[in-house]
Amino acid sequence: MTQISKVAFITGGSKGIGYGIAEVLIQEGIQVAITSRSADSATEAAARLNAIREGSALGLVSDVRDFASQAQAIAEVLATWGRIDYVIANAGVGHFAPIQQLSNEQWQETIDINLTGVFFTAKASLSALQASQGYFISIASLAGANFFANGTAYNASKFGLVGFTQALMMDLRKEGIKVTTIMPGSVATYFNNHTPSEADAWKIQPEDIGQMVADLIKLPARTLPSKIEVRPSNPK
Secondary structure (H helix, E strand, O other): OOOOOOEEEEOOOOOHHHHHHHHHHHHOOOEEEEEEOOHHHHHHHHHHHHHHOOOOEEEEEOOOOOHHHHHHHHHHHHHHHOOOOEEEEOOOOOOOOOOOOOOHHHHHHHHHHHHHHHHHHHHHHHHHHHHHOOEEEEEOOHHHOOOOOOOHHHHHHHHHHHHHHHHHHHHHHHHOOEEEEEEEOOEOOOHHHOOOOHHHOOOEOHHHHHHHHHHHHHOOOOOOOOEEEEOOOOOO
């Protein structure tokens, strides 16, 4: 096992916001472990990240809906690098439909990934964060404060996530662990089967969220922005 200075663990890190965060943190000199439910996606994304800085990234197969899977991924990171300083709970899914059309399975998957999955990530990483006096960051959404039509499942999951993360902050700051939730608006990602294009240039870019994470972890230990709303500066 090689001891490393700082290590980040990012769920759903093979593309989109998670990958953008990983890119920025690697450029900051931090080792990064990313997870995906797909072995091919995890391996391919880790290879691209290692091309930025050799030996900086680890790609892991893990499903946030399964606590044992999350615990195993955390154990693999600790076995490889000996510590975890930053946990970014980013994995998410969106099903958007009126309740008349929303299936039970879509509801359950949305809650399981967007809310219960973050709980599992926090529980699985707690001991490591206690040891490092680390930082837990959840990627929520402005949908956690603003409800909309066709959003019953997504709004419920993100409202719940914001509440969970803020309560978690109250619990863990007593132990020297910082907790923040970031609530982005429109981001140019592959979310909900969207393919980013030049038409998305006005949106927040994944690396913008990455820079926000990098800035958060550099703040003085006495300072904690517990909830951050972020929007495109010039919406279309």
